Amino acid sequence: MERIRHFFRTRQIAVALLITVFLFVLTTLINPRSLNVNTAGSILALTSMLCLASAGQTLVILTGGIDMSTGDVMSITAILTVSILHSGLSSGIGMLAAFVTAVAVGAFIGFLNGLGVAAAGLPPMVVTLYIANVVDKLQYVFTNGTPTHTSVPNWYKQLITTRFFSVLPSILIVGALVFVFVFLLLGRTRYARQLYLTGNNPRAAFLTGIRTRRLKIITYTIAGILNGLAGLIGAGNTGNVDCGTFRDMTITTIVAVVVGGTLLVGGKGSFQGTMVGALLMIVLSNGLAVLQVSDSIRNLIMGIILIALLSLYNRERSVRL
Numbered sequence: 068m069e070r071i072r073h074f075f076r077t078r079q080i081a082v083a084l085l086i087t088v089f090l091f092v093l094t095t096l097i098n099p100r101s102l103n104v105n106t107a108g109s110i111l112a113l114t115s116m117l118c119l120a121s122a123g124q125t126l127v128i129l130t131g132g133i134d135m136s137t138g139d140v141m142s143i144t145a146i147l148t149v150s151i152l153h154s155g156l157s158s159g160i161g162m163l164a165a166f167v168t169a170v171a172v173g174a175f176i177g178f179l180n181g182l183g184v185a186a187a188g189l190p191p192m193v194v195t196l197y198i199a200n201v202v203d204k205l206q207y208v209f210t211n212g213t214p215t216h217t218s219v220p221n222w223y224k225q226l227i228t229t230r231f232f233s234v235l236p237s238i239l240i241v242g243a244l245v246f247v248f249v250f251l252l253l254g255r256t257r258y259a260r261q262l263y264l265t266g267n268n269p270r271a272a273f274l275t276g277i278r279t280r281r282l283k284i285i286t287y288t289i290a291g292i293l294n295g296l297a298g299l300i301g302a303g304n305t306g307n308v309d310c311g312t313f314r315d316m317t318i319t320t321i322v323a324v325v326v327g328g329t330l331l332v333g334g335k336g337s338f339q340g341t342m343v344g345a346l347l348m349i350v351l352s353n354g355l356a357v358l359q360v361s362d363s364i365r366n367l368i369m370g371i372i373l374i375a376l377l378s379l380y381n382r383e384r385s386v387r388l
Contacts (some may be wrong), residue, residue, distance in 0.1 A: 079328030080340045086376070087347040101357040110349055115242035116304050117345040118313045120297040120313075121278050121320040122249050123290030125341045128324050130286050131182055131266045132191035132334030136199035137294050140176050140180075141313035144169040144298030146214050149308050152223055153216040162223075169295040176202060177291015181284030199317070206310040218307050220296075227303030241300055245293070249338040252289075262286065267334025312338050315344035323348055326376055 074082070095102045120141060127134045148165040152332045156164060176198060183194035253259045265272040265279050273279050297316075300306050327344030330337025351372065355365040 073324065080337075080343050082379075083326055083328070083340070083347045083376070085235065087343065087350050090347070090350050090354050094350075094357055097234050098357050100355075104234045106353065106357075108219055108230050108236055109233070110346075110353055112228070112230075112236035112238055112304065113349045113353075114342075114346045115236065115238045115351060116297075116301060117316075117319065117323055118242050119245050119300060119342050120294070120316050120357075121323045121345055122245050122297075122338065123293035125249070125324050125329060125336065125338050126252075126262070126286050126293075127191075127290045128281055128321075128322055129262055129266045129333055129336055132283065132287070133195065133321065133331070134287070134294075135192060135195040135317055136176060136179065136180060136202060136292075137297075137317060138314040138317035139202040139206075140173055140291060140294040140312070141252040141298035141301055142308070143202055143310050144172050144295045144385045145302035145305075145308040145312055146206060146210065146310070147172065148302045148353050149214065149216050149219050158220075158222060165299060166296075169299040170292050171295075173291040173293070173295020173298070174288050175291070177288040177294070178284065180291065181287030184287065185280040185283040201312070203311060210310060212310065214309060217309055218221045219302050223303045225304045227300060228306075238300060238304055245296075246338065253338060257381050258282075258285075263334055265333075319348070346355050 068344050120137060124134055124137055147168050151165045151168060152158075152161045154161065154164075169277055179198055180191075183189050183198070184191045187194070227238055231237070253262070261272065261277045261282055264275070265277060265282055269279055298313065301316075305312065323344040324341050325331055325344070326338070326347060327336070327342065328342030329340055348369075352365070352368060355368060360368065
């Protein structure tokens with residue numbers, strides 16, 4: 068029994084992957100018709116989208132913080148993306164303008180989050196939740212409650228949702244690029260060493276000469292940029308946007324990160340774990356949908372399973388002074 072507990076607490080990625088495989092096999096055995104190319108493509112597309120949205124959250128949680136503005140940043144950049152793509156610009160110029168806007172807006176909001184957390188010294192949840200509320204209200208101010216354009220142009224939707232060989236979604240390419248970026252960022256770089264040390268023990272990091280405030284501001288800014296890009300891609304993936312379209316993504320990304328083995332207290336985790344956590348959540352949700360479970364019961368079951376997972380292998384605490 069002790070070995071099993073040790074395995075759950077030290078091999079979180081392997082545990083999440085095993086549970087994912089078990090759920091997928093179980094769903095297939097109960098309903099063999101669910102095993103088809105369309106389902107596989109949908110799982111890959113949804114997982115890629117969640118991984119993209121969770122990339123910035125992973126970096127922030129590794130510092131010991133949290134970003135409650137992820138969903139609202141995605142929503143506002145999605146609205147701006149659709150507005151720009153419908154502005155009359157050519158597809159190439161419009162795409163470039165939307166990209167620059169998403170990066171700029173995401174970076175600005177992330178920078179504000181970082182200032183509030185690092186410079187003002189306020190609790191990350193309070194700061195990011197307040198800014199999330201402001202961003203949410205700005206969506207309604209800019210659009211008067213209803214965006215002029217809610218559906219993305221067909222060419223952009225096809226660009227994001229096209230499937231190669233009928234199963235590999237094009238969004239998977241974007242997900243792969245983000246994975247490479249975050250993987251290299253969290254590899255053997257100076258930034259990565261400082262990030263993990265700051266998350267594990269902020270005071271020790273500061274005493275070793277690490278400018279922890281600057282590091283946190285940079286991290287929140289990077290997270291904001293990734294959130295903005297997630298909104299840009301998410302607009303094409305969903306096909307329709309409105310105020311607060313991605314509001315629920317905030318909690319979803321946090322759960323994906325933590326289920327993947329990243330400690331909420333910071334200092335330990337990886338983006339690979341986040342990807343597995345995202346896959347587990349999508350497979351679980353898909354399985355419950357295939358079994359035609361009602362939304363209320365589905366949310367209840369997902370909540371129970373996720374709480375059980377978190378209690379099993381996310382109890383470890385970082386060493387702090």
